Amino acid sequence: MPFHALGEQIVSVKPIPVSSPGRGVDLQVRVTAPRSGTSLPVIVFSHGNAWSLDGYQPLVDRWAAAGFVVVQPTHLDSRRNAIGWEDPRFATVWRVRIADLHAVVDQIGEVLSLAGLETRADSGRIAVVGHSWGAQTAGALLGARVLDAEGAPGEDFSHPKVSAGALIAAAGAGDTLTPFAAEHLPFMRPDFSTMTAPALVVAGGKDQSQLSTRGPEWFTDAYHLSPSPKSLLTIAEAEHTMGGIAGERVAETTDEDPERVALLADAVAAYLRATFGLGDAEWAALGGGGSDGGGGGAEQGEGGWSITGK
Numbered sequence: 001m002p003f004h005a006l007g008e009q010i011v012s013v014k015p016i017p018v019s020s021p022g023r024g025v026d027l028q029v030r031v032t033a034p035r036s037g038t039s040l041p042v043i044v045f046s047h048g049n050a051w052s053l054d055g056y057q058p059l060v061d062r063w064a065a066a067g068f069v070v071v072q073p074t075h076l077d078s079r080r081n082a083i084g085w086e087d088p089r090f091a092t093v094w095r096v097r098i099a100d101l102h103a104v105v106d107q108i109g110e111v112l113s114l115a116g117l118e119t120r121a122d123s124g125r126i127a128v129v130g131h132s133w134g135a136q137t138a139g140a141l142l143g144a145r146v147l148d149a150e151g152a153p154g155e156d157f158s159h160p161k162v163s164a165g166a167l168i169a170a171a172g173a174g175d176t177l178t179p180f181a182a183e184h185l186p187f188m189r190p191d192f193s194t195m196t197a198p199a200l201v202v203a204g205g206k207d208q209s210q211l212s213t214r215g216p217e218w219f220t221d222a223y224h225l226s227p228s229p230k231s232l233l234t235i236a237e238a239e240h241t242m243g244g245i246a247g248e249r250v251a252e253t254t255d256e257d258p259e260r261v262a263l264l265a266d267a268v269a270a271y272l273r274a275t276f277g278l279g280d281a282e283w284a285a286l287g288g289g290g291s292d293g294g295g296g297g298a299e300q301g302e303g304g305w306s307i308t309g310k
Contacts, residue, residue, distance in 0.1 A: 008065040031115035041125035046134030062265035135170035142197040147189040166200040172221030181211035192226035204238030231309040
């Protein structure tokens with residue numbers, strides 16, 4: 001179902017420094033883009049726990065080939081920083097992650113300039129995308145908040161320059177956390193009621209989290225508990241790694257499937273192009289219902305995928 005030329009050449013530049021005082025570890029990003037084209041929209045991507053700017057190339061390369069500039073920061077929880085559960089800094093990593101994305105968006109002009117893309121990228125069209133913990137991080141810039149111990153919403157971390165996003169395997173409501181998650185991840189209590197920006201939520205039909213006592217439907221909360229416009233892509237056979245989006249044959253991939261990765265990457269690109277007003281033919285062909293962010297309930301084959309919208 002690819003809608004772009006897979007032979008499109010892409011280039012990456014890394015590491016590019018981003019100013020972030022008080023972080024303790026320098027914030028660096030990788031920028032990937034097609035070698036040709038102008039007015040390229042920007043995706044700021046937040047990786048899952050322990051990854052870095054060097055991960056998720058199956059997604060990033062495909063988005064770049066589809067005409068996006070992709071910016072990938074390395075968050076503090078990256079394996080290369082060795083900040084584990086018991087590290088006293090871990091309790092605030094979720095806030096630093098959000099601050100990382102803010103720093104990248106706030107300095108996007110300088111980042112693009114250092115990557116040689118200042119005349120080719122469209123910094124007026126910025127989306128945030130994330131996987132797993134990265135999805136919660138990205139969701140904060142779309143308007144989601146974190147509930148405190150008493151259930152009151154926390155700070156508003158939304159960013160005015162971010163106009164759309166995609167949340168892949170985003171953690172659901174925090175009332176069914178396992179004891180381990182409740183102890184070590186108390187910030188995993190999202191409030192989606194204020195997430196007003198357009199977003200595509202991607203969930204796997206076989207994604208059984210060890211952090212929640214609920215089943216795979218937990219990962220659809222970001223869609224069901226947030227206001228419209230939203231779309232939900234459900235991939236029936238996908239587990240948490242969605243076919244291997246972090247990389248080919250990486251250790252934690254439990255459902256290796258390159259076609260599934262391509263479907264997810266192309267669906268995100270199609271959704272963002274439609275939402276940015278850059279053409280909705282690809283999104284409509286998927287059953288996405290055009291540029292309004294809705295979905296037509298399209299489905300591909302037994303055990304395939306479906307899109308719904310509101």
